Amino acid sequence: MNVEPSLPIYEAVLQAHGGHFDFVGYVRDGLRYVAHRDDLHKMASMGLDTLPVECIAIPETSPLLHGERSELSAKADYSRRLTQYFPVYFVAALYELQSLILKFDAKGYVIGGITRDLLLYNEKRLAVRDVDITIEGDAIALSNFLMENSRNFQVLERYPEFGTAKMRYKESLMFDVASTREEVYPHCGALPMVVKRGVPLVDDVIRRDFTINALAFSIHELGHVLDYSNGIRDIEMRQIRVLHPVSFFEDPSRILRALKFCARFDFELAEETHRLLEYFLQCGGRFYKGGGERIKQELKGLLGVAESEAKRRCLRLFMESGCYRLLNMETPYQHTTESIERLDRLSLLLPVVESSLSGYVVPDFLFDIHLCFLFGDMPSEDFQKTSQRLGLTKAKREAIEHFRKLRPSIAERFGTLHEFASPVEIYDLFHGLPFITVVACILELGFDNQPLMKTALAAFATYKRKWERLHLELDGNDLIDLGVPEGRAVGQLLDELLHVKLAGRLPDRLDEIQYVQNHLQAQAEAVNPVAESVEPAEEPTNSHVVPPAP
Ligand code: CTP
Numbered sequence: 001m002n003v004e005p006s007l008p009i010y011e012a013v014l015q016a017h018g019g020h021f022d023f024v025g026y027v028r029d030g031l032r033y034v035a036h037r038d039d040l041h042k043m044a045s046m047g048l049d050t051l052p053v054e055c056i057a058i059p060e061t062s063p064l065l066h067g068e069r070s071e072l073s074a075k076a077d078y079s080r081r082l083t084q085y086f087p088v089y090f091v092a093a094l095y096e097l098q099s100l101i102l103k104f105d106a107k108g109y110v111i112g113g114i115t116r117d118l119l120l121y122n123e124k125r126l127a128v129r130d131v132d133i134t135i136e137g138d139a140i141a142l143s144n145f146l147m148e149n150s151r152n153f154q155v156l157e158r159y160p161e162f163g164t165a166k167m168r169y170k171e172s173l174m175f176d177v178a179s180t181r182e183e184v185y186p187h188c189g190a191l192p193m194v195v196k197r198g199v200p201l202v203d204d205v206i207r208r209d210f211t212i213n214a215l216a217f218s219i220h221e222l223g224h225v226l227d228y229s230n231g232i233r234d235i236e237m238r239q240i241r242v243l244h245p246v247s248f249f250e251d252p253s254r255i256l257r258a259l260k261f262c263a264r265f266d267f268e269l270a271e272e273t274h275r276l277l278e279y280f281l282q283c284g285g286r287f288y289k290g291g292g293e294r295i296k297q298e299l300k301g302l303l304g305v306a307e308s309e310a311k312r313r314c315l316r317l318f319m320e321s322g323c324y325r326l327l328n329m330e331t332p333y334q335h336t337t338e339s340i341e342r343l344d345r346l347s348l349l350l351p352v353v354e355s356s357l358s359g360y361v362v363p364d365f366l367f368d369i370h371l372c373f374l375f376g377d378m379p380s381e382d383f384q385k386t387s388q389r390l391g392l393t394k395a396k397r398e399a400i401e402h403f404r405k406l407r408p409s410i411a412e413r414f415g416t417l418h419e420f421a422s423p424v425e426i427y428d429l430f431h432g433l434p435f436i437t438v439v440a441c442i443l444e445l446g447f448d449n450q451p452l453m454k455t456a457l458a459a460f461a462t463y464k465r466k467w468e469r470l471h472l473e474l475d476g477n478d479l480i481d482l483g484v485p486e487g488r489a490v491g492q493l494l495d496e497l498l499h500v501k502l503a504g505r506l507p508d509r510l511d512e513i514q515y516v517q518n519h520l521q522a523q524a525e526a527v528n529p530v531a532e533s534v535e536p537a538e539e540p541t542n543s544h545v546v547p548p549a550p
Contacts, residue, residue, distance in 0.1 A: 002026060005033070005054035012053045013040045024053060025060065033057035035245070036065070042246045046187050048287055055279040056245040058272050063230055064244055073230045079223025081118055090128045093169045096150060098222045101135070104145050108135040109201065109216035115225065116212050119235050120265060131175045133219070137198050139163055139179040163197045180204035185250040188284060189291035192250070202228045209254045210234075210261065211241045234270070241270035248280040252288050255280065255323055256298035259314045263302060266310035269317075281322050285329040292389040295326055299390075303370040307354075312347040319343055324374065328386040331378075339377050342447060346373060349446045349453070353439060356457040360464050362435060368396060372403045372440035380404075399434035403441065406433075410441050411448075414456055421459060423467060423502040430463045472497055473509035474516070482516050493519065 001021040003012055005028065012024045016037045025034035035057045043049060043056060058064050083091055094110075101108040112132040135142055143165035146153040157166040164178040180199050183192035196203075205214040211231035218224040225232070234241050240258045242248065248255055255277050258269060269277065302318070305311045318324055319340040335343075350369070354361060362368070371392075375383050383404070387397050406413065417429065430438055438460055446453030474497070476490045484490055496519075497512060506512050 003053055005057065006052045008050050009040050009043050009053060009055075010049035013037075013044055013049065016040060025057065026053075032060040034060050034065070039244065039246050042184075043249060046185055046249065046287075048188060048249060048284065051283050055283055056249070056276070058245050058276075062272050064242065064272065072226060072228055074225070074227040074232050076225050076227070076232065077223055078118065078217070078225050082223050085118055085121070085126050087125060087128055089170070089173065090131075093152075093173055094219060094222060096152060096169075097133075097146075098219050100146055100149055100153075101142070101220050103149070104137075104142055106135050106137040106142060106220070107201070108133055108142070108219040109226070110219060111205070111216050112208075112213055115215045115217040116231075116235070118217065119215065119225065119232060120212075129174070131173070133175055133177045134180050134201075134204060134216070135177065136180050136201055139177045140165055143167055143177050162194065181207075183207050187289060188249055188287045189252055189289055201226065205229065206243050208243060209247065209251070209257055211243060212261070214243055238265070238267045239270045240267050240273060242273050242276060245272075245276055248276055249284050251291075251294075252280060252284070252326055253291055253294040253298045255326060256295065256302050256318075259318055259323065260298060260302040260305065263305040263308070263311040263314040266308070277323070278321065281325065285325060288326075288329050292391055296390040296392075299327065300364065300367045303367045304364070305366075307347050307350050307366075312344065315347065316340075316344055327374075328382070328389050331382040331385055333378050333382045335374075336377070339373070343370070343373050345447060346370065346443060349443055349450075352446075352454070353443060353457060356454070356461055357439070357464070360435065360461070364396075365436075365439075368399065368436045369440055369443065371396070372400050372436065373443075375400050376404060376407060376440075395434070396436075399436040399440075402434060402437040406437065406441055407444065410444050414441065414445050414452065417452065417456055417459060419455055419458075423504075424499045426459045426463050427467050427470075427498075427502055430460055430468075467502060470498075470501065472501060472506075472512060474512045479516060482513065483520050484516065 001015060001019055001024050003015065003024045003026055005026050007024075012035065015021070016024050022037050023034040024037075024040070025032055027033075033054070035053050039056050040053070043051065048055075082094070086094075097108070110131060111134045114126070114128060114131060117126050140158055140160060140163060143153075143155045143158065146167065147155050152170050154168045155165055156168055159165065162178075163181070164176060167175040167177055169175060179197040180201055180203065181194045182196040182199050182203050184195050185192050192207075201216055205216060205228055208214045211229040211234045213231075214227075214229045215231045216226040218226060229243055240261050242254070242258075258273065258277065261267060262269060302314065305314075319335055322334075324335060346369070350366070354365075375386065378386070383400070387400070392400075414429070417425075421429075433441075442453055442456045442460065445456060472494065474494075476494065479490050479493055480486055484493055493516065497506065497515060500506055500515060501512070506515060
């Protein structure tokens, strides 16, 4: 049935229903676009029925069209890869699982990332951590059966409300066992609700994110891969394709997942997937509620990909297409061309930073650094709201806040740094600042002055190695006990002591005490030049000041 692209979905639902049509569609640039009735219904049930049909219409020739889905697009035998690419302990677990699943009389599959990686990587020994298993049946009953029939399987947790169980095989291999299921999304960005369990495999895979993640590695027919969505072809064509047109409206965090996989595997977005992404950003954003935690996790995944040309390309797309607005659709903040440019150049500088500071790099390093630049120019209120939505920890918020404050004075602050800077100069420059703040400041320097950036990196690495943990043996109370008058003089002398210590002249506590006493004596002589020596300080009351017995 022909409709206008701008027809609201609720109208299209009525018309399709009234006319008993499976599709509504229109012609644009010589190409026929169609939206399936089921997808129109899904949009309507999420409250998105005022949006135009074109938001989810796809070319008639698209492989995403309903109808082809119950057909297997490929069933391929990958059993040779099994022993070639999977670690031995995992292969052993799969063989044992196969015989138990056959006894249980069910069909079980390894699903998701591991299967994708098995087909994707040709040479690597794959690392296997958490394994997702799905069975066409009752996952909790299977997990009980596995435990009753093998000492190697142990159920760690059962989640009856989700019909899933967490299991351990031998010492350390973890399995998540789930029943195949159908889900619905109550609204855009909500957590999905399971409506049916134990459904045929095809209905389970088709609800997922991308064709490359919808491949099922059979356990009962060990080594066979079942492909209902041309995922194998998409791996060969190196492209990321959603499984249905409503995917991004149901779970917008999948947009970041798409970019993450493109960056990680050097893939491209399939054309219609790219268009669906743009439609979501254009018209779906205002309906997007909740989901901050998932967005954070996926953003971490994307920003945490090692620097490469592919990542750079994806981050450019992230910025230029406005995907960054997913972090908080409610703020009107728009990045300027200049800030987009800066984020782009970050990819070129980060490898230098990572190699200079290797050994000090913290777990979320790439994520945290990118956040500094993503949030660097934002008005304060937008920054607060966005970091709240993402649930950033206090430490992360403070590090970014520090960077935002220092930013206008970075050139001035670091401008005097040179190769022969003294320990004191270096210490004063970095001390008290969070690691991420310092690195972001150094990167900011690097945008205009790479030699200075390298000098700063070398200085910071030395600071981390030698002086970050440097501290005095004496504290303010000790100084007072030694005769320093209470007040500003205590702080000033502590500072002086630290600087002398940085120069390597106060190796231990006795040297520090001696230095204080000399200082007091010099002061006394300055006030009263005839005095030959100052009265010795009273016997220190604070036992800390008494040099420890040899
Ligand atoms: N999945 C999905 N939609 C999401 C997240 C996950 O459909 N928003 C599905 C995908 O089929 C995915 C599987 O759940 O393969 C497991 O997700 P996850 O563990 O997050 O990712 P992996 O695909 O295993 O990838 P990674 O290598 O990053 O762990």
